[in-house]
Amino acid sequence: MSQLPFPGPVSTDPNRPVRVAVVLGTRPEAVKLAPVVRALEAAPRFEPLVINTGQHREMLDPMLSRLRLTTRHNLDVMRDRQELSALTARLIEGLGEVLRQEEPDVVLVQGDTSSTLCGALAAFYERIPVAHVEAGLRSGVFDDPFPEELNRRLVSKLTRWHFAPTEQAGALLQAEGIPADNVFVTGNTVIDNLLWVRRRGVGRSAFRTGRRGVLVTLHRRENQGDRMRAMAATLLRLARRGDVEILLPMHRSPAVREVLEGALAHEPHITLTEPLDYFDFTASLADCEVVLTDSGGVQEEAPSLNKPVLVLRSTTERPEVVATGAARLVGTDPEHIHTEANNLLDDPALYQSMAEAPSPFGDGYAAQRIVTRLAEDCTAPLLHTDSHVPSLADW
Secondary structure: OOOOOOOOOOOOOOOOOEEEEEEEOOHHHHHHHHHHHHHHHHOOOEEEEEEEOOOOHHHHHHHHHHHOOOEEEEOOOOOOOOOHHHHHHHHHHHHHHHHHHHOOOEEEEEOOOHHHHHHHHHHHHOOOOEEEEOOOOOOOEOOEOOOHHHHHHHHHOOOOEEEEOOHHHHHHHHHOOOOHHHEEEOOOHHHHHHHHHHHHOOOOOOOOOOOEEEEEEOOOHHHOOHHHHHHHHHHHHHHOOOOEEEEEEOOOOHHHHHHHHHHHOOOOOEEEEOOOOHHHHHHHHHHOOEEEEOOHHHHHHHHHOOOOEEEOOOOOOOHHHHHOOOEEEOOOOHHHHHHHHHHHHHOHHHHHHHHOOOOOOOOOOHHHHHHHHHHHHOOOOOOOOOOOOOOHHHO
16 A cells, blocks of 8 residues: 555646746755755746745845746744744745635645745645655654654655655655655755856855865754864864965854854954855855855765865764765764874865765756656646756766
């Protein structure tokens, strides 16, 4: 027996567009869903309806138009230092109201945020099938990262179309009992958008000096508090090598900013900035030498630009990037981070081997593959039926 809700093709009225509600609320979701929205807009009979939950409103709103995203609905769910339970309640209530109003044929969510889980759950309550972009990521530890690992596992139980970014992610879904016919390996849409932005040459690097650039991102809940204070002290030691400039765009979370500003604000070789928009961040990523990050998305983007990555976490749901050699999982111990960073900066052979490692995350055609599959199941013909959409065998 299939464990999937709403199995089989979607029956739609041939006289009206197939309405796809695209739920996003954070900057990474917008980055990864923008190529899908653009592909839906280019295909006949599809009508994407973008719902912005406002989970990262200050970081997200300024970049929506530059990504060619127009929102149909904007929710205002965020409160200062709110609990996850309160955020979840507001998201489900607000999304449910919008779905009842719009009556979409499909709800499309991405990744593992609270907006993702609540979008899928609200769709299930309204009996609307769910498409999950970037499905199948697993760290193997139920509460690490928290709450993202649980979010993505729960979303898989609510999903009709599982769009996995890699073969390994697809295999993990099937191992959990998802029928193979409902798992589609597409590549990761973050590469689609990265290549789209780089082709346009937009964005400006935030590095200020000619020193070797070290790009750092730190924000995850499990790294906050004492652990972040210890890592900040390590960054201070690394900056005092004298030959590097550390660029650290700060997350808007007060728990993150209080620690990083207090520890690092007066070090001349460390540049603390407000959150960079996606385009300036991409330019800074292209301009750096080494990346230290606890972000999932940066683990995907950096290898496509030949930037070695040290992952400041004890687990990763993207083990492919470690397996290829493009990244190292170095954990959160400050001494170990310091050693690994110095090794990477001082050993040209190690650096070259990581920089030249292949990216496992795609070729820039993931969004087309997603829309192709939705078109087949929603009886909507493709706009470019004579064009070749590469399979993963073409990589």
